[in-house]
Each structure stands twice: as C-alpha cells, then as structure tokens.
Amino acid sequence: KSLVKLLREExxxxxxxxACVMEKLDRALFIAEGERNLAYMDCPMQIGFNATISAxxxxxxxxxxxxxxxxxxxxxxDVGSGTGYLTAAFALLVGDQGRAVGVEHIPELVEQSIKNVxxxxxxxxxxxxxxxxxxxxxxxxxxxxxxxxxxxxxAAAPQVPQPLIDQLxxxxxxxxxxxxxxxxxxxxxxxxxxxLKQWTASSVRxxxxxxxxxxxxxxx
Ligand code: SAH
Numbered sequence: 001k002s003l004v005k006l007l008r009e010e011x012x013x014x015x016x017x018x019a020c021v022m023e024k025l026d027r028a029l030f031i032a033e034g035e036r037n038l039a040y041m042d043c044p045m046q047i048g049f050n051a052t053i054s055a056x057x058x059x060x061x062x063x064x065x066x067x068x069x070x071x072x073x074x075x076x077x078d079v080g081s082g083t084g085y086l087t088a089a090f091a092l093l094v095g096d097q098g099r100a101v102g103v104e105h106i107p108e109l110v111e112q113s114i115k116n117v118x119x120x121x122x123x124x125x126x127x128x129x130x131x132x133x134x135x136x137x138x139x140x141x142x143x144x145x146x147x148x149x150x151x152x153x154x155a156a157a158p159q160v161p162q163p164l165i166d167q168l169x170x171x172x173x174x175x176x177x178x179x180x181x182x183x184x185x186x187x188x189x190x191x192x193x194x195x196l197k198q199w200t201a202s203s204v205r206x207x208x209x210x211x212x213x214x215x216x217x218x219x220x
Pocket of ligand 1: 049051052053054079080081082083084085086103104105106109136137138139154155207208209210211212215
C-alpha cells in the first residue's frame with residue numbers, strides 16, 4: 001500500500017482503478033522468495049535469463065496509459081510477459097468476460113509466471129482461460145484471441161512489429177518501447193477507421209525484444 005501511495009505521489013499512478021489493482025497484486029508474489037524484501041523498492045529486478053521484472057512505476061504508467069482499453073470484457077495482449085505481473089493485472093481489469101494473453105519466449109519464465117499467478121488473486125482466472133500465458137515469439141503477437149483492445153510490449157523493439165499493429169483492434173491502443181540504445185515508450189492509437197496515431201510518452205530503458213538465442217547470449 002505504501003509503494004502504491006508513493007507511485008501516486010510521483011504521478012505514475014493516477015486513477016483509483018489502477019491503484020486498486022496494484023494494491024491487490026502483491027509484487028512480492030512475482031519475485032523469487034529470497035529477494036522479496038526488495039519487492040517494494042521502485043526499481044526493476046533481475047529474474048534470470050537476462051530478463052527483469054519492470055519497476056513498479058513502469059507497471060503503473062503502462063496500466064494508466066492502457067486503462068481505458070482494459071475495461072470489462074475487453075481483450076489484452078502482454079508481449080514479453082516475464083513474471084506475469086502485468087498480464088495478471090490486465091486479467092483482473094478485463095474481468096471474467098474479457099481475455100488477457102501473455103506471450104513470453106523463455107519457457108522457464110512462462111512456467112514460473114503461471115506459478116506466480118496461481119498464488120495471486122488472479123489465480124481463479126486461469127482455469128476459465130480469461131488469463132493465459134504462452135511460450136512463443138511475441139513479435140508475432142497471439143492471433144488466436146485477436147483483435148486486442150490493448151497491447152503492451154514489455155521489451156524494446158528496434159521497430160514496431162507489423163503483426164502487433166495488425167492485431168490491434170480499431171479504437172485500441174498499443175504501448176511499446178522502441179529503439180536500440182536510446183528508447184522511447186511509444187503509444188500507438190488505432191482509430192475506428194484503422195488509421196494510426198503515434199506519440200511518445202517518455203524515455204525508457206527496457207531489455208530488448210529479440211530472439212531467444214540473442215537474449216540468452218547477451219548480458220543485461
Ligand atoms: N512486464 C514484464 C517484463 C519482463 S522483461 C515483467 O514486469 O515481468 C521483458 C521480457 O520480454 C523478458 O522476460 C524477455 O524474455 C521477453 N522477451 C524478449 N523478447 C521476446 C520475444 N521476441 N518474444 C517473447 N518474449 C520476449
């Protein structure tokens with residue numbers, strides 16, 4: 001609660017809805033047992049395989065940017081789902097009539113993320129398939145449950161993958177870090193007529209959206 005209070009004071013969290021879901025989803029449940037004392041610090045943490053769980057202020061900012069597109073019954077895609085934290089938050093927001101799909105290319109992280117979700121308040125959404133976490137190359141999206149009202153990408157792409165644009169629903173929004181080295185958090189709004197509007201929310205630093213081999217070779 002005090003972490004969420006801090007995020008509100010800093011402006012990363014603005015709405016009661018996002019504050020409420022972040023209070024409900026204890027970040028410590030998504031972190032290895034031995035490191036849980038660090039769970040409420042506002043910084044990213046290593047989760048193995050050259051990946052990190054994003055800092056709480058980034059989770060908060062992305063949830064705020066996508067809030068209107070995570071209404072009950074909507075479909076959300078989380079590319080590079082890592083620990084499963086944001087996919088679980090999406091599932092709680094879209095509710096039992098909606099769908100939250102996570103795609104992550106490291107099988108061990110997907111397995112762990114399912115364990116994380118199982119001990120969280122989003123656990124009951126797994127069985128009916130409201131929340132699902134899959135092994136796959138997220139640059140291809142997840143066509144099965146497309147189109148998505150909200151697409152979040154948790155790793156920085158050199159450019160926006162076309163399949164993700166194609167899987168965004170008219171009226172939907174994608175939040176994606178773009179760039180190599182200097183990165184920007186880019187917001188892409190697809191109009192009801194399919195037209196695209198793109199703007200930059202902030203400068204950021206994410207792990208790269210890349211191939212599994214490249215990620216395991218590189219150091220973060
Ligand atoms: N939002 C997640 C962020 C995890 S870090 C969290 O807070 O837990 C980004 C994740 O993207 C890493 O787990 C990494 O393995 C994954 N990733 C990178 N490239 C990918 C790709 N092409 N397909 C799927 N996942 C990818």
